[in-house]
Amino acid sequence: MARRRGALRLWAVVLWLAAWQLAAVILAAAYPHGGLLLASPLSALRRLGELAVTAAFWRAVGWSACRILGGFLLSCLAAAVLAAPAARYGWVRELLAPPVAAVKATPVASFIILALVWLDSGRLSLFIAFLMVFPTVYLNLLEGIRQTDPQLLEMARVFRAPLGRRLAGIYLPQVLPYFRSAASLGLGLCWKAGVAAEVIGLPAGSMGERLYTAKVYFQTPDLFAWTAAIVAVSAAFERLFLKLMDILAGKAAA
Amino acid sequence: MEIRVRDLCKSYGGVPVLRNVTFTAGDGVTCVMAPSGAGKTTLLRILLGLETADGGTVEGADCRWTAVFQEDRLLEHLDAAGNLRFVLGRDYDGARAASLLAELGLEEAGRKAVREYSGGMRRRLALARALLAESAALALDEPFAGLDGETRRRAWSCILRHRAGRPVLLVTHDEEDAAGLGAAVVRLA
Known part of the structure; x- marks a missing residue:
């Protein structure tokens, strides 16, 4: 069944x-510069192949990945640090609710433009990735912690299990599925928002800057090639991160 | 060690659950018997420090307890050893644990996660956990629920062998359990 569905998807x-x-x-044949309007998948793939063997391509990938994934990781850290007291104390939850709701509702472009006033463009993608991922991870972690079985916590209290064992034995298995789903969402989100920030802020050496340059010079195959590279890098990091999480979850369960 | 309960009262939303409960539990096994809804579990929860009584006094219960709860309260993703390690920490002794699990007929559980256990296996593991963990007293809330006759008798002898002088407060519906454990019986109205 799964094989059949896979074949169908491929088709x-x-x-x-x-x-x-x-x-x-058709566009290339119909207009003198039709190729500029829409690059063919073959030309985009060819261009991606040419780019992928240059050091500049990998430098741009590294530059963007460091900042965007840095923002993602910082966001996860902040969400974990804040979700724990928020799950315990109602006033922390209420205190954090307005900014979290505001970040969720505000268009990313508004934050990017606002952040450009405060920060240099080199730090923009890190900040935007952090900001966009935070509500998703925080709210999922909060829900995960709040769903922790109170009967197990009571058992741990009676048996006087220390905090470390409670975290590893009760909280972590409960929260990990919530975090996994938030991380999966957040990893896609941070690349979208991070590259959008780079396209607006144009930090030198970033993937977003290359994307913008390709647009300015009508290098449509480059535009598609960089877009494909961003999608591929985002998907690769998502798979890698989730795989690492699954390994960690397996070790925690052992 | 003696646990003295005097005129213990507890109500929920104005509905009384425990009314002037008075008894003394000695060093041995004390069996608390009562019809369903008579507050047996509430009584154990008060002794374990999980609930506060509305009135009355409890003396001698302010010590380290281990318990079999009415629900198994096991860590589903872990195997038997993992569950025992969770409460025992560095005191976990593999040989001692394996021997007790074998006495309770749980040797076949092996490395299976608790989520794959049957109801009876879960109950026996919860009992093993309470017996192995360090404590001054044991509270057992219907620990034999769902066990067949033979397994139940094995569980009785395990309790008697491994309680190591600790007082045991046992909640059960079954007179046979009290007789099998040679327990003093306290009846709640």
């Missing part, structure tokens, strides 16, 4: 790629 992807290729060919 769907192939079909859409063929439609994209056809549209690019």
Whole structure:
């Protein structure tokens, strides 16, 4: 069944790629500069192949990844530090509710422009990734902690299990699925918001800057190639992070 | 060690659950018997420090307890050893634990996570946990629920062998349990 669904998905992807290729060919034939409007998947792939063997490409990937994933990790840390007291004390929860709701509701572009007033463009993607991921991770962790079985906590209290054992034996197994789902969402979100911040802030050497340059010079194959690179890097980090989490969860359960 | 309970009262939302409960539990096994809803579990929860009584006094219960709760309250993702390590920490002795688990007929559990256990296996592991953990007294809330006759008798002898002089307060519906453990019986109205 899963194999059949996988084959169907593959066919769907192939079909859409063929439609994209056809549209690019038609546009190129219909207009003198039709190729500028829509690069074909083959030309984008060719360009990505050319870029991927240059040091500058990997420097840009490293530059953006360090800041965007740095923002993501800082966000996870802050969410964990704040969700624990928020789950315990109602006043902490209420104190944090307005800023969390505001960050959730405000368009990312507003924050990017506002942050450009405060920060240099080099730190912008880190800050924006941090800000966009925080509500998702914080709210999921808060829910996970609040769903912890009170009967198990009572048992730990009667048996006088110390905090370290309570964290590893009761809280962690309860919270990890919530964190995993938040991390999966947050990793996609941080790349989208982080690259958007780079495109607006144009920090030198970032993937967002390359994307913007490609747009300015009508280098459509570059535009698609950088977009594909961002999607691939984002997906790779998400898979890697979730795999690491699964290994850690397996070790915690052993 | 003696636990003296005098005129203990407890109500929930104005509905009395315990009314002037008075008894003394000695060093041995004391069996608290009462019809359903008569406050047996509430009584144990007060002794364990998980509830506060509305009135009356409890003397001698301010010590370290271990318990079998009405629910098993086991860590589902861990195996038997993991659950025992959780309460025992560095005091966990693999050989001693394995021997007690074998006495309770849990040797076949092996490395299986508790979520794969049957109801009876869970109950026996909860009992093993209470017996192995360091404490001055044991509170057992229907520890034999769901156990068949033979397993129940094995559990009785385990309690008698491993309580190590600690007073045991046992809540049960079954007269046979009290007789099998040679327990003093306290009846709640």
